[in-house]
Amino acid sequence: MKISNKIIERHGLKIDEYKKIKLLLEREPNLLELGIFSAMWNEHCSYKSSKVHLKKLPTKNKYVIQGPGENAGVIDIGDDDAIIFKIESHNHPSFIEPYQGAATGVGGILRDVFTMGARPIALLNSIHFGEEKNKKTKNLLNGVVSGIGGYGNCIGIPTVAGETKFNETYNENILVNAMAVGHANKNKIFYSKAKGLNKPVVYVGSKTGRDGIHGASMASAEFDENSEDKKPTVQVGDPFTEKLLLEACLQLMKDNSIISIQDMGAAGLTSSSVEMAHKGSLGLELDLSKVPCREENMTPYEMMLSESQERMLIILEEGKEESAKKIFDKWDLDFKIIGKTTSSNKLILKYDNKTVADIPINALSTDAPIYQRKWEKTKLVKNKKLNNIKKGNFKESLLKILTSPNHSNKKWITQQYDQMVMGDTILRSGSDAAVIKIHQKNKAIAVSVDSSANYCNASPQVGGKQIVCENWRNLISVGSRPIAITNCLNFGNPENKKIMGQFVETIDGIKEACEYLDFPVVSGNVSFYNGTNKKNIFPTPVIGGVGLVQNLNKVIDHRFKDIGNEILVIGKTFGHLHQSVYMNEILGINDGLPPEVNLKNEKNNGQIIMQLIDNNFVRSVHDVSAGGIILSLAEMSMSSGIGVKIARPNKLSNIFEYFFGEDQSRYIVEIKKEKISATIKLLDENNIFHETIGQTQANNFSVEKEFDESVDKIYKLNNTWFKNINATIKK
Amino acid sequence: MKSSVIVFPGSNCDRDIAVALEKLQFKNKMVWHKDSELPKSDLIVIPGGFSYGDYLRSGAIAAKSKILNEVIKAANKGCLILGVCNGFQILIETGLIKGALLRNKNLKFINKDVYLKVNNTNQFCKNYKNGQIIKLNIAHNEGNYFTDKNHLMEIKENNLIAFQYCDEKGLVNDETNPNGSLNNIAGILNSKKNILGMMPHPERMIDKIISNEDGLNIFSSILN
Numbered sequence: 001m002k003i004s005n006k007i008i009e010r011h012g013l014k015i016d017e018y019k020k021i022k023l024l025l026e027r028e029p030n031l032l033e034l035g036i037f038s039a040m041w042n043e044h045c046s047y048k049s050s051k052v053h054l055k056k057l058p059t060k061n062k063y064v065i066q067g068p069g070e071n072a073g074v075i076d077i078g079d080d081d082a083i084i085f086k087i088e089s090h091n092h093p094s095f096i097e098p099y100q101g102a103a104t105g106v107g108g109i110l111r112d113v114f115t116m117g118a119r120p121i122a123l124l125n126s127i128h129f130g131e132e133k134n135k136k137t138k139n140l141l142n143g144v145v146s147g148i149g150g151y152g153n154c155i156g157i158p159t160v161a162g163e164t165k166f167n168e169t170y171n172e173n174i175l176v177n178a179m180a181v182g183h184a185n186k187n188k189i190f191y192s193k194a195k196g197l198n199k200p201v202v203y204v205g206s207k208t209g210r211d212g213i214h215g216a217s218m219a220s221a222e223f224d225e226n227s228e229d230k231k232p233t234v235q236v237g238d239p240f241t242e243k244l245l246l247e248a249c250l251q252l253m254k255d256n257s258i259i260s261i262q263d264m265g266a267a268g269l270t271s272s273s274v275e276m277a278h279k280g281s282l283g284l285e286l287d288l289s290k291v292p293c294r295e296e297n298m299t300p301y302e303m304m305l306s307e308s309q310e311r312m313l314i315i316l317e318e319g320k321e322e323s324a325k326k327i328f329d330k331w332d333l334d335f336k337i338i339g340k341t342t343s344s345n346k347l348i349l350k351y352d353n354k355t356v357a358d359i360p361i362n363a364l365s366t367d368a369p370i371y372q373r374k375w376e377k378t379k380l381v382k383n384k385k386l387n388n389i390k391k392g393n394f395k396e397s398l399l400k401i402l403t404s405p406n407h408s409n410k411k412w413i414t415q416q417y418d419q420m421v422m423g424d425t426i427l428r429s430g431s432d433a434a435v436i437k438i439h440q441k442n443k444a445i446a447v448s449v450d451s452s453a454n455y456c457n458a459s460p461q462v463g464g465k466q467i468v469c470e471n472w473r474n475l476i477s478v479g480s481r482p483i484a485i486t487n488c489l490n491f492g493n494p495e496n497k498k499i500m501g502q503f504v505e506t507i508d509g510i511k512e513a514c515e516y517l518d519f520p521v522v523s524g525n526v527s528f529y530n531g532t533n534k535k536n537i538f539p540t541p542v543i544g545g546v547g548l549v550q551n552l553n554k555v556i557d558h559r560f561k562d563i564g565n566e567i568l569v570i571g572k573t574f575g576h577l578h579q580s581v582y583m584n585e586i587l588g589i590n591d592g593l594p595p596e597v598n599l600k601n602e603k604n605n606g607q608i609i610m611q612l613i614d615n616n617f618v619r620s621v622h623d624v625s626a627g628g629i630i631l632s633l634a635e636m637s638m639s640s641g642i643g644v645k646i647a648r649p650n651k652l653s654n655i656f657e658y659f660f661g662e663d664q665s666r667y668i669v670e671i672k673k674e675k676i677s678a679t680i681k682l683l684d685e686n687n688i689f690h691e692t693i694g695q696t697q698a699n700n701f702s703v704e705k706e707f708d709e710s711v712d713k714i715y716k717l718n719n720t721w722f723k724n725i726n727a728t729i730k731k
Numbered sequence: 732m733k734s735s736v737i738v739f740p741g742s743n744c745d746r747d748i749a750v751a752l753e754k755l756q757f758k759n760k761m762v763w764h765k766d767s768e769l770p771k772s773d774l775i776v777i778p779g780g781f782s783y784g785d786y787l788r789s790g791a792i793a794a795k796s797k798i799l800n801e802v803i804k805a806a807n808k809g810c811l812i813l814g815v816c817n818g819f820q821i822l823i824e825t826g827l828i829k830g831a832l833l834r835n836k837n838l839k840f841i842n843k844d845v846y847l848k849v850n851n852t853n854q855f856c857k858n859y860k861n862g863q864i865i866k867l868n869i870a871h872n873e874g875n876y877f878t879d880k881n882h883l884m885e886i887k888e889n890n891l892i893a894f895q896y897c898d899e900k901g902l903v904n905d906e907t908n909p910n911g912s913l914n915n916i917a918g919i920l921n922s923k924k925n926i927l928g929m930m931p932h933p934e935r936m937i938d939k940i941i942s943n944e945d946g947l948n949i950f951s952s953i954l955n
Contacts, residue, residue: 153781153840153870154741154781155743156780239781240740240781240783240784241784243740243741243743243781244740332740414842415839415840415841415842415843416839416840416841418842418870419842420932421747421779423938425942426940426942440750553940
C-alpha cells in the first residue's frame with residue numbers, strides 16, 4: 001500500500017515528520033510501521049514540544065528515589081517504605097465519552113503505579129468543566145464522577161481527595177486528571193528497563209480488542225465539530241479485571257521472576273515494548289499471532305495500536321514461565337509468551353511467520369522529533385484601580401459565593417466515591433489534604449491536588465509558582481511535611497506561540513517555587529491541544545503533592561473544635577482582589593494580575609505552622625486560598641457547626657479587600673486561650689506576621705456589622721447547588 | 732476462636748476484615764473461592780467488594796461459587812456467618828437471608844458515615860447496649876433492603892433487625908434513611924439468628940486514630 005499524504009495526515013503526522021521516518025528507515029514504511037511511528041511520535045507519547053522545557057524542573061531532593069522518566073515517581077519515607085505516585089490527564093476521551101473516559105483515566109494511572117511494585121493506597125482527581133449554563137456541563141459532570149467512582153470503588157482503592165471547578169474556558173474541552181498513590185518496599189521497586197538476551201516477553205491481562213485504536217493520536221489533536229465521531233477511539237474500562245491484574249502482578253512481584261514490567265497504556269503494545277527495549281538498549285521480537293485477541297481477524301496494525309485496558313507486558317527471567325503462569329491462571333487472566341529480547345536494537349514484528357515490521361528502536365525513541373517551538377511572552381494586564389468597591393453588599397456577596405457551583409459543598413461528588421475502603425483513611429475529601437495511614441504503621445502520608453487557572457491565565461509565571469505554594473500549604477495544614485509533587489500540565493495548542501509562551505512561563509513559575517521550597521517534581525504528564533476550533537483553554541497546571549506525617553497524633557484538620565477559642569490569621573493581608581473569586585464572580589471583572597507569592601514568606605509561614613502543630617498550640621488549621629479569609633472561615637464553620645465572631649479590620653482597610661482578598665502564604669488557626677501567649681511569643685520571635693481576628697462561638701457566623709447568620713443556614717445554602725443537580729441531569 | 736474470610740475475585744474488603752478479626756485475636760484464615768473445603772470455623776465472614784465485578788447482579792455469581800455450598804452447609808449447622816456489604820448481597824442471593832437489596836433510592840453509589848441504632852438481642856451485637864447509637868461507614872450501590880409483608884411481620888415478631896439507620900439522636904425516619912431501605916434496615920438476621928447481613932462496614936471503624944471504634948463490638952460480641 002502506497003502511503004499517501006492523506007494517510008500521513010490521518011495519522012497525525014506532518015509531512016516533514018514523514019520525511020524523517022523515511023530517512024531513518026532508509027525506505028518507505030508500510031502501513032503498520034507508519035501506525036507505530038504515529039503512536040510513538042505523537043505529542044502524548046513523545047513530549048516533543050515540552051521536553052526541552054520540562055528539563056528545567058528540579059527533580060531531586062533527599063527523599064527522591066526515582067524522578068521523571070519511569071512509569072511514576074518514587075520517594076523514600078523511611079523504614080524501607082516508598083511512596084510511588086503520578087498524575088495523568090484523560091481530557092479528550094472524557095469529553096467524548098465521560099464515563100469511560102474518566103474510568104479508564106483512573107485505571108491507567110493505577111497501572112502506572114502498581115507496575116512499579118506498589119499497592120495503590122489512594123486516588124485523587126482534578127476535574128474541570130464548563131460554566132453552569134452550558135448545556136453539556138451537568139451531564140459531563142455526572143458521567144465523569146460516575147466513571148471515577150465506578151472504577152475506584154470496584155477495584156477497592158479509596159478516592160480520597162480532589163477538586164472540581166467550573167469555568168467557561170472548559171465549555172468545549174473538559175479536564176479530567178487522575179492521580180494515584182501507592183506504597184511499596186523501597187528495595188522491591190520494578191522498572192521498565194529490559195535486561196538480558198533471549199528473555200521471554202510475556203503478555204498478561206485482558207485480551208486485545210479494537211477499542212482505543214489511535215487514542216494517543218486523538219489526544220494529540222484539537223477537537224472540531226466532528227469530535228463526536230471519535231467515540232470509537234475511547235477505551236472501555238473493566239475495573240474488575242484490573243483488580244485481578246493488580247493482585248496477580250503483586251503476587252508475581254514477591255519472588256524474583258520479573259526483569260522488567262510495563263503497563264500497556266497510551267499506544268498500548270507499541271509504547272510498552274518500545275519503552276522496555278529503549279531503556280535496556282536491546283531489541284524485541286514479537287510474534288503477533290500469539291497476542292490474545294478479543295475479536296476475530298484482528299490485524300497486526302490493530303493489535304499494535306489498540307488501547308484495550310488492563311494489560312501488561314513483562315520480561316521474565318528464563319525458567320520462571322511456569323510458576324508465573326500459575327499465578328495468572330489462578331486469577332483467570334491471559335498469560336502468553338509473545339516474544340523475546342534480542343541484541344538487534346530493533347522492534348521486529350512477525351505475523352503468520354512473516355516479518356511485518358522492522359524498525360530500529362532508536363527511530364521510535366531517541367530519534368523522535370523534538371521541537372523548540374516558538375513562543376511569545378504573555379501580555380500582562382496591569383491592575384486597574386477598582387472604583388465603587390465600597391458600595392458592595394458584603395452579605396449578598398458572601399452568600400452568592402457560597403451558593404456558586406465552584407464554592408459549593410462537593411459532597412454530592414465525594415459521596416459517590418468510596419473514601420474508606422482499605423481502612424486507612426484518616427482525613428477525607430473536604431480537608432485541605434487527605435491523610436492516609438501507612439498500613440499498620442504509625443505514620444501517614446498527606447495528599448492534595450490543586451490548580452488555579454484564572455491566576456495562570458493572567459500570569460502563567462506567577463500562577464505556576466502560586467499553585468505549587470498552595471499545594472505546599474495544603475499539605476502543611478493537615479500536619480504533614482511536604483516532600484514532592486507530580487504535575488499535570490493542561491494547555492492549548494503548542495503550535496500557537498502564545499500558548500507555548502504560557503507553557504514556558506508556567507514551567508518557570510513551577511521551577512522557582514519547587515526549588516525554593518525543596519519540593520521537586522518526580523513525575524507528571526503534559527496534555528496539549530486542549531481546545532476546540534482554535535479556542536484554547538486557560539493554562540491549567542495541576543499539582544499533586546505528597547507530604548509525610550511522622551506522628552499520627554499530629555494530624556490536624558480545618559474543622560473548628562471548641563467555642564471560645566481565638567482565631568488568628570498567620571501571614572499578612574494586603575487585600576489583593578485582582579483575579580480573586582470576589583472580582584470574578586461578584587464584580588464580573590477578569591483582568592489584572594494574580595496575587596504575587598513571596599517565597600521567603602511562604603517558607604517561613606509554612607515552617608511556623610508546622611512548628612505550631614508540632615507544639616500542640618493549634619486546634620485547627622486552614623490555608624487561605626480562593627475566596628480569601630471569609631471563605632476559609634466559612635469552611636471551618638460549616639465543617640464543624642461551630643460559629644465565629646469576627647471583628648472588623650482596622651479603619652484603614654476596605655472590608656472587601658480585607659475579607660475577600662487573596663494574598664498568598666496565609667493560614668487561619670484556632671487556638672485555645674491558654675496557648676495564646678506561648679503562640680504569640682513564638683510567632684514574634686520568628687518575625688511572623690499575625691493578627692487575632694475573632695473567636696469561635698456557638699451557632700452563628702458573624703462579622704461585625706456585616707453578617708450574622710446561623711452556621712446551619714449557611715451550610716444549607718452551601719449545599720443547594722448540588723442538591724438541585726439531579727433534577728437537571730438528562731437521563 | 733477460629734474465623735474464615737471468603738475471598739472472591741473482586742472482593743476488596745477482605746484484608747480490612749482480616750485486620751479487624753486479627754486485632755481481636757481471632758485465628759483467621761483466608762479462603763479462596765475455588766477451594767472446596769472450608770477450614771473448621773466458628774465464624775465465616777463474607778467481605779465487601781465487587782465479587783465478579785458485580786456482573787449480572789451484585790452477589791449473584793458469587794452465590795453460585797463452589798465454596799458457597801460449604802458456607803451454606805456450615806450455616807445450616809449453626810455456624811455464625813457475617814456478610815458485610817457485598818457479603819450481605821451474596822447472602823441474599825443464596826437465600827440464607829430473605830429479601831432483596833435494590834439500587835439505592837437516589838440511583839447513586841453512596842459512601843458516608845451513618846448513625847445506626849443497635850438491637851443487642853443477638854450474638855453479633857451483645858456487647859452493645861440495647862438501643863445504642865453507633866457510627867459506621869456505608870459504601871454501596873445496592874443497599875436498599877426490601878422484603879414482602881409476611882417476612883416483614885416475621886422480622887418484627889422475632890426481633891431480627893440488628894441495625895437501623897437513624898440520626899445522632901436515634902431518630903429513625905425517612906430523613907435518616909440513606910438508601911431507601913424498608914424500615915431503615917441496615918442489618919438483618921436470619922430466623923435462627925446465626926447469620927447477620929449488614930450494609931455498613933464495621934471493619935472500617937476499629938481504630939480511634941483513623942476514625943472511631945464503633946465497629947469493634949461486633950467482633951468482640953462474637954468472641955464471647
